[in-house]
Amino acid sequence: MTQGYTLYGAEPSYYSGKVRAYLRYKRIPFAEFLNTPDAYRSVILPRVGWPVIPVVITPEDETLQDSTEIIDELETRFPEAPIYPATVKQRLAALLLEVYADEWLKIPAMHYRWNRNYDFAIAEFGKMSAPGADAETQHAAGLKISKPFAGALPFLGVTPKTEAAIEQSYEGLLGELDKHFAVYEFLFGTRPSIGDFGLIGPLYAHQYRDPASGALMKSIAPNVARWVEGMMKPPHPKGGEFLPRDEVPETLIPVLARMMREMVPVLVSTAHHLQKWVDENPEDRRAGAEVPRAIGMHVFSLGDAKENRAIFPFDLWMLQRPLDYIANLEADDRLRAADLLRQAGGETLMEFPSFPRLTRRNFKIALA
Ligand SMILES: N[C@@H](CCC(=O)N[C@@H](CS)C(=O)NCC(=O)O)C(=O)O
Structure with missing residues (x-):
């Protein structure tokens, strides 16, 4: 210990x-x-x-x-310097951006890593698996342990049919975030929020650190690269402030709108499929039952591309966080939440289809 x-x-x-x-x-x-x-x-x-x-x-x-x-x-x-904003719009936007970053930005992160940075990724996986071994041993180890990761691309919907749309979407996101971080240090001011911590997952480990992706970020979104550096070496540890008056900067609306456009339809479909999955076998699929990582495949669209991807109930466990937050708001605050969602084209989240409640049990997703 x-x-x-x-x-x-x-x-x-x-x-x-x-x-x-x-x-x-x-x-x-x-x-x-x-x-x-x-x-x-x-x-x-x-x-x-x-x-x-x-x-x-x-x-x-x-x-x-x-x-x-x-x-x-x-x-x-460690309650000092909370990373959850206390005010409605900022808090909701932060929770939503965590869901989007954790679950949706996996698509570009995995695409760029395994289709644009393959040799580097194999070498890195080799170093993790066999630290200190010679290059050949590491290469063999890298190839072996990377198989499930590289092999996951089609389950995420990353195929030759979607690659161009994924790159267009990701470059669009970088452009939006670059405008934001040209003005603001973090999403909501000088203190990082749970939304920033969500975004740093894909944007540091994959999109900054993998060399081809890092070069892309530095060339088309230098302010995002600077934000990544500030997240990994915090300029004001346990400090900074969220913007006053619950301001969600205008520059974040296009990012939220992108989430609503690209990800929310997949979440709605996931909710319907999870409900159907439970209804098909209600005897076995009762409170406490483990839910598999994927429950079949569904179609999704990104830009002009259409493809199949796995249906991941985990995404709904994450979505419960902002949905619960909205559901527990008092009337006036609900109006503020609705106002933010309307600005981003996310009205669906105010009336999200019901789905079986999820929990975590033994580090896995289970029916609540
Ligand atoms: N939602 C989890 C996901 C953890 C996760 O997917 N970790 C990756 C590495 S970044 C992993 O170990 N994956 C193994 C697997 O998914 O089987 C979290 O937020 O911690």
Whole structure:
């Protein structure tokens, strides 16, 4: 046991970057260990039950997994400089951007890593799996452990049919964020929010650090690259402020609108499919039952492209966070939330179709 917290993670890992940036902003003492095969065998599998990072072990020897749960638990332990804005529009926008960054920006992140940075990614995976080994051993190890990741592309909807639309969408997003970060240090002022920590996952580990992606970001969105650097080396740890008067800068509306346009239709379809999945077998699919990571395939569109992708119930567990926030607002605050959503074309979220409530059990998604 260490004095502080232990993080099992890796530089190339999306959600490790989210948690690491948070720990640094909060000045929480931690030691980071690589997810080597030995770490999976002796720590991660026995504690979590499946091979995943990031994993945080507390000084009391408790295990935390899932970046969102890690951050939420640490927020209760380190309440100074909360990363959840207290006001309605900022809070809702931050929660939404976390969902979008965590679950939707996986699409461009995985596309660029495995279709545009393949050799670098193999070398990095080799270093994680066999640190200190010679280049040939690392290459073989990299090829082996990267298979499930590179192989996940079609399940995310990344295929030759969608590649051009993914790049167009991602470059559009970079342009929007660049305008925002030309003016503001973080999403809502000088303090990073849960939305910033969500975005840093894809935008650091994949899109800044992978060389071809990093070159693209630095050339077309230098202000985003600067924001990434500030997230990874916080200029005001445990400090900064959210903008006064619940301001959500105008420059964030196009980003929210992109989420509403691209991701929300997939979330609606996911909600219908999850309901159908439970209705098909209500005897077995009762409270407490584990929900598989994917429950079939559905069609989605991005720009002019149409493709199939897996249906991920996990996305709805994440979406419950902003939906619960909206549902628990008092009347006036609900109007403020609705106003923000209307500006972004996200009215659907005020009347989102009902779906079976989800929870986490044994570090997996289950019916609540
Ligand atoms: N939603 C989780 C996802 C964790 C995750 O997907 N981690 C990746 C590395 S960045 C991983 O280990 N994936 C293994 C797998 O999905 O089987 C989180 O926020 O922590």
